[in-house]
Amino acid sequence: MGFKDKVLSSSNQFNYYKDNYEKLLNENKQLKQKQNQLIEENEQLIKEFELNKQIIINKENLSTESNYCPYCGRISNFEPYGVVKREKAMCPYCKSLERHRLIYLFFERNYSSIFKNKDIKLLHFAPERIFYNYFTQFDHVDYYPVDIDPETYAKRGLKLKMKVNMEEVPYGDEEFDFIYNSHVLEHVPNDFKAMGELYRVLKQDGVCITVVPLSGNEETLEKEEYNTPELREKHYGNKDHLRFYGLDVKQRLESVGFKVKVSKLEDLNLTEKEIELFNVKESLIFVCTK
Ligand SMILES: [Zn+2]
Incomplete structure (x- = not known):
């Protein structure tokens, strides 16, 4: 191979790698877009799930005595709690109180x-x-x-x-x-x-x-x-x-x-x-x- 051919061949090689690099960059960009899209879809699904969960809770045939703990997801009768007893204050399972459940919902939302x-x-x-x-x-x-x-x-x-x-x-x-x-x-x-x-x-x-x-x-x-x-x-x-x-x-x-x-x-x-x-x-x- 003469000098000119060698230059030509290495220049072809350079172009080949350059094209490949650009192709990969492009693919990477597309994957990132796809990832962001999936994250958004996931957030949307979580929201829908929460909404559905609450609709189900509303429809469930709970006796008027029952409570539902949004933190631990259990149905029970909340227990009295406090120095001055507050009725239905504490979830017997996770021990959450009124303000804990409120702050939990606030965090989740x-x-x-x-x-x-x-x-x-x-x-x-x-x-x-x-x-x-x-x-x-x-x-x-x-x-x-x-x-x-x-x-x-x-x-x-x-x-x-x-x-x-x-x-x-x-x-x-x-x-x-x-x-x-x-x-x-x-x-x-x-x-x-x-x-x-x-x-x-x-x-x-x-x-x-x-x-x-x-x-x-x-x-x-x-x-x-x-x-x-x-x-x-x-x-x-x-x-x-x-x-x-x-x-x-x-x-x-x-x-x-x-x-x-x-x-x-x-x-x-x-x-x-x-x-x-x-x-x-x-x-x-x-x-x-x-
Ligand atoms: Zn609980």
Whole structure:
């Protein structure tokens, strides 16, 4: 083969590989499109499934005594629970309470596709067993269950990541995609500092879900003279609570920089029958973003 032929042959080879490379790139692009399409179809199917499940529940011939737990999917008679007993409060199987079932439905409606499909880092304060189990089931969730007293959790078989005081969170700025804290802030001495820490460790496009017991009043009740367990029990409804939040907890969260949306029971669009079956009660969910 002469020099000219050699050049020609290697140039042909180059063109051959180039064409193949472009063909593969194209195929790859098409596969990615197909994958996105399948993810969308999957989300759609999940939605339809949930809808159908609820239609079936509505139609099922349940006695008026029965409840249905949306978390564990079992039919039973919920049991009374609480210091002041609340009728039909707890699912006897998974031990979920009214607010757990509400927050579970809220998560399922709004975030389940993120938990299932995106790699996220999730910080969970004072983890309730139900949500500890819920979050650990997702392969894509890098889960950080924490509390100021991890030993108590260890005794109950829940392994926490580390001891964390919400007023001084030992993580870097903007580390977490998702933060969840329910019934924690009312136990924290300096709640403004704690809220500031939640803001600090949340990513720019992250979301922090906060739930606190609410008095129903506009203003938070918090007085220095209520400094004994008895007085706290009397005024705040619990000897371990340091205040009784009013609706102004939204302004407190905003004061550290959060944008706050309030999600209500009605936002779940449940039928009256479902509300009765699930026994979910209004509990405001503060959706905090940056
Ligand atoms: Zn249950």
